[in-house]
Amino acid sequence: MLESVTQSTFLSDTMVCDPLMSWTELFGTTEDDYTTCDHQKDSYSFWTSIHADYWSKHNVCELLQSCCDQCKIDLNCISFSHFNINSLWLCNMTHSLAAAVICGEYLYFILQNSRMHTLSFFTDEEETKPSNKDCNNLLTELPPDSGVPSSLLTLFCSSVPACVKACVRAGSISGQECHSHGRINLQNSHLWEFVRDLLLSPEENCGILEWEDREQGIFRVVKSEALAKMWGQKKKNDSMTYEKLSRALRYYYKTGILERVDKRLVYKFGKNAHGWQENKI
DNA sequence: AGCCCTTTTCCTGATT
DNA sequence: CAATCAGGAAAAGGGC
Numbered sequence: 289m290l291e292s293v294t295q296s297t298f299l300s301d302t303m304v305c306d307p308l309m310s311w312t313e314l315f316g317t318t319e320d321d322y323t324t325c326d327h328q329k330d331s332y333s334f335w336t337s338i339h340a341d342y343w344s345k346h347n348v349c350e351l352l353q354s355c356c357d358q359c360k361i362d363l364n365c366i367s368f369s370h371f372n373i374n375s376l377w378l379c380n381m382t383h384s385l386a387a388a389v390i391c392g393e394y395l396y397f398i399l400q401n402s403r404m405h406t407l408s409f410f411t412d413e414e415e416t417k418p419s420n421k422d423c424n425n426l427l428t429e430l431p432p433d434s435g436v437p438s439s440l441l442t443l444f445c446s447s448v449p450a451c452v453k454a455c456v457r458a459g460s461i462s463g464q465e466c467h468s469h470g471r472i473n474l475q476n477s478h479l480w481e482f483v484r485d486l487l488l489s490p491e492e493n494c495g496i497l498e499w500e501d502r503e504q505g506i507f508r509v510v511k512s513e514a515l516a517k518m519w520g521q522k523k524k525n526d527s528m529t530y531e532k533l534s535r536a537l538r539y540y541y542k543t544g545i546l547e548r549v550d551k552r553l554v555y556k557f558g559k560n561a562h563g564w565q566e567n568k569i
Numbered sequence: 570a571g572c573c574c575t576t577t578t579c580c581t582g583a584t585t
Numbered sequence: 586c587a588a589t590c591a592g593g594a595a596a597a598g599g600g601c
Binding site (some may be wrong): 535539 | 588
Binding site (some may be wrong): 477478479523525527528531532533535536539552 | 576578
């Protein structure tokens with residue numbers, strides 16, 4: 289496959305794009321509108337079911353968009369036209385060929401790294417992470433003028449396989465977290481993230497939580513005791529009750545993670561909660 | 570060790 | 586009356 293990708297075809301394809309085109313310009317749609325694309329409705333399951341080799345250029349961009357969302361990176365800061373190729377092409381081009389295109393090298397490394405770990409990509413095992421040595425190699429091999437946002441780089445260097453899953457499923461990574469801690473919280477240990485993930489995982493939800501208004505982020509606790517028990521299991525706390533859990537939830541009102549809803553057992557995600565929006569997953 | 574943040578625990582009082 | 590909500594206070598626990 290590698291041989292089939294010639295420099296001329298690669299370059300001619302990429303050159304049709306204006307290097308300065310933004311996401312919006314490239315795809316002729318707004319960030320939100322783009323979510324109407326085929327795979328976007330269930331991008332998590334898509335990424336977890338299709339090997340990176342078979343991602344389209346849109347899938348590549350979706351992945352980047354998702355990570356940018358989670359890292360709170362302005363999508364317009366990235367020239368997505370440089371990613372106007374599918375992962376098959378990208379993964380199979382040579383390093384020197386990639387270097388011929390601005391940012392090509394960047395995505396090249398990301399996808400090569402990703403593909404190396406695809407078998408364990410979705411098993412969420414710590415040991416699937418690239419070693420520190422791998423990450424250091426990645427960092428040193430990237431040219432200083434690669435244009436890679438530092439937070440995104442940190443994100444991928446922390447663990448390409450796990451971080452992508454974390455980005456998509458947990459959505460718990462903020463740019464601030466990437467910078468300030470230099471690592472990613474894959475444990476997803478915050479209560480609101482636990483609740484959010486439960487809402488986003490019908491197979492694990494078992495009717496414990498349900499959306500009242502999906503678009504506005506309003507949800508209902510259907511089985512309060514079951515929710516408390518599940519949270520208690522996660523925290524290894526047998527004495528957890530809904531009374532205590534709800535107190536913790538009420539603390540989120542202060543921080544804007546949740547907003548008050550004047551209904552019993554009903555909560556709403558606030559402006560500081562992320563990863564719950566259907567079009568941001 | 571101390572600080573900070575999140576969560577837990579307990580509580581009183583109000584509301585449904 | 587029970588369940589839930591609201592929020593104060595204190596403490597626990599973990600990360601840095």
